[in-house]
Amino acid sequence: MISSAAKRICGFLVCAGVVSPEESELYEYGLFLLISRAAFFVLVCALGLLCDLFWECILFYLHFSLLRGYAGGVHASREWVCLLCTTLCFCLAVAGMGWLRSSGLTAAAYGMLLVFGPMVWIFSPLDVPEKPLTPWEKRRFGRISKGLVLVSALIAIFTAQLRYPLLLWVIPWSVALEGLLLLAGFLKQHRCQDKQEIFRNLT
Amino acid sequence: MKKVTTLAAKIAKKTAENALRRDANQTTCSIIFQPKAPASLNRFKKENA
Numbered sequence: 076m077i078s079s080a081a082k083r084i085c086g087f088l089v090c091a092g093v094v095s096p097e098e099s100e101l102y103e104y105g106l107f108l109l110i111s112r113a114a115f116f117v118l119v120c121a122l123g124l125l126c127d128l129f130w131e132c133i134l135f136y137l138h139f140s141l142l143r144g145y146a147g148g149v150h151a152s153r154e155w156v157c158l159l160c161t162t163l164c165f166c167l168a169v170a171g172m173g174w175l176r177s178s179g180l181t182a183a184a185y186g187m188l189l190v191f192g193p194m195v196w197i198f199s200p201l202d203v204p205e206k207p208l209t210p211w212e213k214r215r216f217g218r219i220s221k222g223l224v225l226v227s228a229l230i231a232i233f234t235a236q237l238r239y240p241l242l243l244w245v246i247p248w249s250v251a252l253e254g255l256l257l258l259a260g261f262l263k264q265h266r267c268q269d270k271q272e273i274f275r276n277l278t
Numbered sequence: 279m280k281k282v283t284t285l286a287a288k289i290a291k292k293t294a295e296n297a298l299r300r301d302a303n304q305t306t307c308s309i310i311f312q313p314k315a316p317a318s319l320n321r322f323k324k325e326n327a
Contacts, residue, residue, distance in 0.1 A: 078313065084290060091287035101318045105294030108301050111309050140308035147305035150312040157311030164310070200305040206315040208305060212323075216305045256310070 077114065078154055081106035112140065115161060122169045131172050131245050138227060139168075139249040146199035146220035148256030149263055164256075168248045175244045181235060187247035188228045191254030195224045198257035201264075224250055298322050 085103040088094040094102050116136055123132030151157035175184055199220040202208040208216065228250065231242035302322035306312050 088287050088291055091284055093284070093287045093291045098318070100316045101298065102291065102294050104313060104316055104319070105298040105301075106290070107313055108297040108307055109294055111307065111311075112297070115309060143308045144300075144304040144306065149310065150306070151310050154311050157309055161309045161311075202305055203312050205312045206306060212305075220305075 076154065076158065077110050078103075078107055080110055084110075115165065118162065119165055119169070122165065126169055126173050128169060128173055128176070131176070131241065132169060134242070134245045135168060135172065135249055138246060139252060142195070142220060142223055142227075142249060142253050143256070145216045145223065146195055146253055146257060147201035147203070147216075147260065148253060149201075149260035150203050150205070164252055168252055171248045171251075172244050175247070179240075181240065181243060184235075184243045184247045185232070187251045188231075191247070191251040192224050192228055194254035194258055195250060196221050198254075198261050201257050201260045203260075295322075 081103050084106050085094065085099050088102060089096055089099050119132045119136040120129070123129035126132075151160055200208065200213055200216040202213070227242075227246050231246040234240070235243040298319060299322045301307060301315075302319050303324050
């Protein structure tokens with residue numbers, strides 16, 4: 076869906092003469108990134124307006140896309156699966172933020188940070204075969220994602236202590252979602268490696 | 279009309295380049311699907327700067 080829209084727009088850019096046919100693959104990829112980000116931003120805003128969590132959803136989207144961008148995690152093998160899973164994840168996060176805000180359970184928020192923060196710390200960065208990282212990039216992106224989790228968690232806790240708990244409803248859900256995606260990605264990679272090992276031993 | 283089309287195309291190209299520059303210096307894209315990154319993405323990497 077998004078990739079076909081990106082392909083169509085790229086075709087328009089090639090016809091307009093601003094992109095050469097040799098570069099069309101690159102710009103199609105860039106347009107895919109752009110359209111997917113915009114589409115999910117609109118989705119998150121819509122969910123926020125529906126659930127009266129507009130600013131929470133905006134903050135969640137900004138934090139999660141930044142964290143996910145550096146930490147990595149599991150990826151779906153097909154685009155439609157991705158669209159479905161991403162939508163479900165965002166709906167779950169919005170529902171969770173609403174529950175945290177209405178219940179006021181700060182202990183649950185602290186618990187989520189304690190459980191999922193180390194998960195992000197341990198497993199990030201997690202690259203994929205479609206976009207492998209160099210050793211330099213692994214070190215750099217690992218430091219950035221760990222720093223991001225630590226700093227945002229501390230800011231959320233600090234502002235909650237000052238009786239402004241907005242970030243405490245948002246950051247734990249972003250960290251929890253990313254932690255789960257990283258864990259799923261790690262297990263998926265090791266399951267693939269195990270299958271290859273078994274096949275190699277059999278042959 | 280042609281000027282407007284060309285201008286729109288240039289804006290789209292510039293915006294796509296910004297997205298590429300950002301993605302080249304990150305682990306992955308923010309949704310749960312990573313298309314195969316083209317080899318020419320490397321020219322946007324900070325490591326190669």
